[in-house]
Every structure is written in structure tokens, then in C-alpha cells.
Amino acid sequence: xxxxxxxEQHDVAPRTLAQALEELGYGGKKIATxxxxxxxxxxARPATALADGDRLEVVAPMQGG
Amino acid sequence: MSxxxxxxxxxxxxxxxxxxxxxxxxxxxxASQAEVVTVxxxxxxxxxxxGQSFWSFIRGLGGRVLPNTAGCHTVAEAxxxxxxxxxxxxxxxxxLEVIRDDETLQPDVFGLVEAARVLSEEGFEVFPYTTEDLxxxxxxxxxxxxxxxxxxxPIGSARGLNxxxxxxxxxxxxxxxxxxxxxxxxVPSHAAAAMELGYDAVLxxxxxxxxxxxxxxxxxxxxxxxxxxxxxxARPLEPRDMAAPSTPVLGRAALGN
Numbered sequence: 001x002x003x004x005x006x007x008e009q010h011d012v013a014p015r016t017l018a019q020a021l022e023e024l025g026y027g028g029k030k031i032a033t034x035x036x037x038x039x040x041x042x043x044a045r046p047a048t049a050l051a052d053g054d055r056l057e058v059v060a061p062m063q064g065g
Numbered sequence: 066m067s068x069x070x071x072x073x074x075x076x077x078x079x080x081x082x083x084x085x086x087x088x089x090x091x092x093x094x095x096a097s098q099a100e101v102v103t104v105x106x107x108x109x110x111x112x113x114x115x116g117q118s119f120w121s122f123i124r125g126l127g128g129r130v131l132p133n134t135a136g137c138h139t140v141a142e143a144x145x146x147x148x149x150x151x152x153x154x155x156x157x158x159x160x161l162e163v164i165r166d167d168e169t170l171q172p173d174v175f176g177l178v179e180a181a182r183v184l185s186e187e188g189f190e191v192f193p194y195t196t197e198d199l200x201x202x203x204x205x206x207x208x209x210x211x212x213x214x215x216x217x218x219p220i221g222s223a224r225g226l227n228x229x230x231x232x233x234x235x236x237x238x239x240x241x242x243x244x245x246x247x248x249x250x251x252v253p254s255h256a257a258a259a260m261e262l263g264y265d266a267v268l269x270x271x272x273x274x275x276x277x278x279x280x281x282x283x284x285x286x287x288x289x290x291x292x293x294x295x296x297x298x299a300r301p302l303e304p305r306d307m308a309a310p311s312t313p314v315l316g317r318a319a320l321g322n
Binding site for chain 2: 060
């Protein structure tokens with residue numbers, strides 16, 4: 001399955017968002033996610049299925065004004 | 066002074082971006098005595114560690130964070146960013162920015178009001194980055210905002226208070242709403258001027274972070290904000306066109322011929 005993570009194309013096998021984040025190496029990191037422009041809470045990731053062509057955004061804290 | 070029921074003693078809110086080093090940022094926060102710092106969020110690849118180390122840094126400070134939606138141009142982007150920020154930083158506070166113009170970073174006030182309404186209904190406590198426009202401010206309050214954050218001048222421009230009259234009118238129209246001047250300040254006298262108008266607080270970033278000595282500048286701003294607030298409470302004189310002798314004329318010795 002091909003999805004876009006932060007604008008870059010990735011081939012992933014897993015079926016859920018939680019599995020994909022684990023496989024990609026985000027496990028245990030302080031991140032927040034949005035799928036196709038919509039927020040997905042951490043608690044909802046295990047039940048969120050991924051589909052071919054999905055656009056996933058993964059963000060972390062950073063400095064801001 | 067309180068924002069959404071949270072009592073604060075410092076009237077300076079400090080941004081965390083653009084400092085020469087994390088050490089200088091930490092020292093500047095300490096020198097400013099700020100109790101609230103602004104933060105943001107950005108894409109992070111799995112192998113990157115920047116976000117995680119910044120998160121540890123912020124946790125170590127122990128103060129409150131005010132996440133922003135910097136860079137958002139649409140209501141949908143701002144709302145999704147606010148949701149991600151609420152989860153990441155564990156706070157209902159959000160400094161809501163919906164930007165329209167890339168040259169001036171002027172807010173899209175129509176999108177701002179809509180996003181403020183959506184987020185307020187969802188339980189967020191919104192700090193809307195807006196202009197000094199009274200009609201827009203009224204709409205933001207109607208939408209549920211209990212703090213207003215008008216600009217002094219375009220973000221990072223160091224121009225000071227571009228529209229003194231407009232900011233004064235905003236203060237007069239919303240005596241009960243905490244007002245925070247954010248953006249465009251360059252030197253401590255700009256911050257003092259905002260406080261002398263009766264503004265509740267000032268939010269700064271670039272003016273401190275990009276000063277030659279950010280730590281000293283943070284301290285200078287803190288002093289100016291305290292001076293301005295004390296002056297406001299002391300009820301300043303109104304300006305007048307003609308001189309008014311300060312030394313009494315009565316009883317002056319007659320020394321002419």
C-alpha cells in the first residue's frame with residue numbers, strides 16, 4: 001500500500017495507523033497525527049484503517065512565536 | 066490579570082523561536098520572568114529528534130505553554146492544527162492564527178472568526194491573533210473568545226504600535242476583555258506604550274530572540290512592561306497643545322524695570 005507521510009511517498013504493509021507509525025519508527029515519540037487533513041487522536045490510531053493514497057501528517061513540538 | 070480563569074503575575078508572554086541556542090532561550094525566559102511561552106508544531110520524520118528534545122526542554126521549564134497555529138491559511142488547517150496542539154501540549158489554550166497575506170502576515174479575519182467559533186464550541190480557549198478592527202473584535206467575542214490578541218505591527222517588523230488610535234479605541238470598547246498586543250514590537254518603549262494604553266499584556270518573540278543580547282533584551286522588556294503598567298495605573302496626563310508652567314507664577318519676584 002502506498003501512502004504519503006508528510007508529503008513523501010512510502011510503501012507500508014500495515015492496515016492501521018497505529019501499526020504504520022510503529023513500523024515507521026515513530027513508536028514512543030511525542031507526536032500528533034492528521035489523516036487526509038483531519039485530526040486523529042492517539043487513542044483512535046489503533047482503530048483507524050489506512051487506505052491506498054492516504055495523506056498522513058505527523059507533527060511534533062517545535063519552537064514558535 | 067487572568068486568561069480564561071488562570072491567574073498570572075507576569076504581563077510578558079514570550080515566544081521560543083529564533084534564539085541563538087536553547088541555553089540562551091532558557092536564560093531569556095528566566096530574565097523575562099514570563100510565565101507563558103508560545104510554542105508550535107511541525108512535521109517530524111521518524112529519525113528526527115528535534116521535536117522530542119524541544120518537548121523535554123519545555124517540560125523542564127515548568128511554565129504554561131500557548132501553542133499557535135502559525136502558518137495556517139484556512140479554517141480547516143487551523144482547526145486541525147489546534148486539535149493536534151491540544152493533544153501534544155495538553156492544553157485547551159490556542160493562539161489562533163489564520164493568515165491571509167504572505168507579505169504582511171495579516172490575518173484573514175473572516176477565517177479567523179469562523180475558526181474561533183468552531184474551536185470555542187469544541188472547548189478550546191482561543192487567543193485570536195487579529196487586527197485592531199472593532200467589528201472583527203466584536204465578532205470574535207461573540208464567537209466565544211475571552212481574550213483578544215491584536216497586532217502592534219506585522220510579525221517580525223519591529224515597527225512598534227502602527228495604529229495607536231485603533232488600539233486605544235479597542236481598549237475603550239472592551240474594558241473587561243484581556244487584551245494582549247502581539248507582534249511587530251521592536252524595542253522596550255513599544256511595549257511600555259502598549260501597557261500605558263491599558264493593555265493587559267504583551268507577547269514578544271523576534272525583538273528578544275534576534276537582539277544582539279537576547280537575555281539583556283528580555284530583561285529590558287520586562288522592566289518596560291512593568292513601568293508601562295505602573296504608569297497606566299497611575300493615570301497619566303492628557304497631552305495638550307500649549308505650555309502649562311510647572312513652577313507657580315504667583316509670588317514671583319518682580320525684577321524687571
